[in-house]
Every structure is written in structure tokens, then in C-alpha cells.
Amino acid sequence: MNLRQVEIFRVVMTNGTTARAAEVLHVSQPAVSKMIKDLERSLGFDLFSRIKGRLHPTPEGQLFYREVEHAYLGLSHLRGAAARIRDFGSGELRIACLSALSTNVLPRALSAFMSRNPNVAITFQARMSSTVRDLVASGQFDLGIVADEIDQTGVTVAEFSQFRVAVGVPGGHPLAKLKMIRPQDLDGVPFIALAPEDTTREEADAVFEGLGVKVRVVMETPYSTTICAMVAAGIGVGLVDPLTAEPYVGRGLTLIPFETGLYFRTLLITPPNRIASRHLEEFVNDLKQAI
Structure with missing residues (x-):
């Protein structure tokens, strides 16, 4: 099995016939049919039933097509990520925050940051502090704002703010x-x-x-x-x-x-052993100004 065979299979499934797939791919219909047969041989099962000269996807073919679509969605995400990196450098910030600051400090900081950096893609989630800590420790998010009771192992910690009760x-x-x-x-x-x-x-x-x-x-x-x-x-x-x-x-x-x-105390946490991007450093400064 190779990627060209998988691509041709996907185009056949999308367009319904080998003739239409051949037009889309700018190849001959016999070449498409041969690629499908080669793919079936390498997989060890039939992707289509051939009834009166027409192809009908088998249950196995439909299942395989779903897996192919999942793979292409992943490739599409990679293309988008590559385009953002090409155009904007590390043009993405992923931020998670405890609920208490998600409706006041965060909107003010994001407004200031995004007015200067309109092309930076922002992902934001408001979660419990323990969940924020796990998202940052696993590297899924670049920055977390949490209450000070969290488990601080596996993250880099800095004091952020305190508010009198x-x-x-x-x-x-x-x-x-x-x-x-x-x-x-x-x-x-x-x-x-x-x-x-x-x-x-x-x-x-x-x-x-x-x-x-x-x-x-x-x-x-x-x-x-x-x-x-x-x-x-x-x-x-x-x-x-x-x-x-x-x-x-x-x-x-x-x-x-x-x-x-008594005081409410909050912390800034980041993934361990990761150098902060210019955008992240800039956003942290906006956070401090928004308190």
C-alpha cells in the first residue's frame, strides 16, 4: 500500500465512479482501476463489489474509507499549522485559566494583546485549576492561570496575583x-x-x-x-x-x-523545559497590566 493508491481510492469514493475519479486526477480510467486492484491486493480484502460494470463499496471498503478520512483530516491540520508557522512564526497561543479570572482579567489582557497581534490564533479554555495544570503539564497548552493549591510538579511556576478576600x-x-x-x-x-x-x-x-x-x-x-x-x-x-x-x-x-x-492567590504555569515565545512573553505582560 502506498499513498498514491490511498489517494486514488479516496477520490473514487468521493466521486462515485472510476471515470469521474480519472477526470479529477487527470489520469486514465484503466490506471485508476489498476491502482484500486493493487490496493485491494495489498490490503487483503475487497474495497468494492463489481456489479454490472459499476463499483459498489463493500462494508470493509466503507470502514477503510472512514479511516482514510481521519488520516486526511490530520494532514489538513498539519497543513494549516505549517501555514501559520510560515506566515506568523509561532503564531498561536493556547491559554487555560481558572474560572475566577476568565471573565475579567483574561478578556482585558486578550483585548490588549489581540489589538496588536490580530494574526495570532488564540485557543482559550476556562477550567478548574487542577484541569488547567494537567493541560499545561502535558504540553497541550502554553500557559495556565491557576489557584495556588495545585500540584506544582511537572510545571514551571511563577506567582501572579493575590486579592484580599x-x-x-x-x-x-x-x-x-x-x-x-x-x-x-x-x-x-x-x-x-x-x-x-x-x-x-x-x-x-x-x-x-x-x-x-x-x-x-x-x-x-x-x-x-x-x-x-x-x-x-x-x-x-x-x-x-x-x-x-x-x-x-x-x-x-x-x-x-x-x-x-485572607487572600486568593494565583499562579502562572508553563510546560517545563520550554522556551517562552515572544508572543507568550508579551501576553504575560498584558496579563499583569490587566490586574
């Missing part, structure tokens, strides 16, 4: 009248908590336990944006970072400073 309370809630909320003020209050493995959640739990405060956890979620949405819906209060809360303030959520000095 505030308390999000529903509009009209008794706590909304306070200028500062103490941990004791949350005793017995319906509370929307971050996931147990979250570093900020662990630090907050230690503060509550040390003061004998028992918050009434009604929901757990790994996403700060979900906490904000649930607070705005009146389900409970929650610890949030002010940046994530911005779109919800005045729309069902009131943001109150938290007396305890």
Missing part, C-alpha cells in the same frame, strides 16, 4: 449594613463555601475553628463566579475576591470587607 452578601441582608464583617458575624449564617481542597477555604476554616465560629454550609463549589451568582440569588453569603464579584455588585450582591486578612 471580601464577603459577598445578598442585597438587603442584615450583614449588608456593616462596614466590616468579622468571622463571628458569620456564625450560623447560610454559607456558600469553596471546595474543601481550596487553599483559601482551608485558611478560612482554620480561622472559624480557632474562634469557635460555626458557619452553616449550604453549598460547596470550586468556582468563585458560582458563589457570586448564588449570593446574588439570595441563597447565602460567601467569601469572594473583589475582581470576580465586580459584575454582581449592585445586582443582588453587596461586597463587604472581611476583617481577617
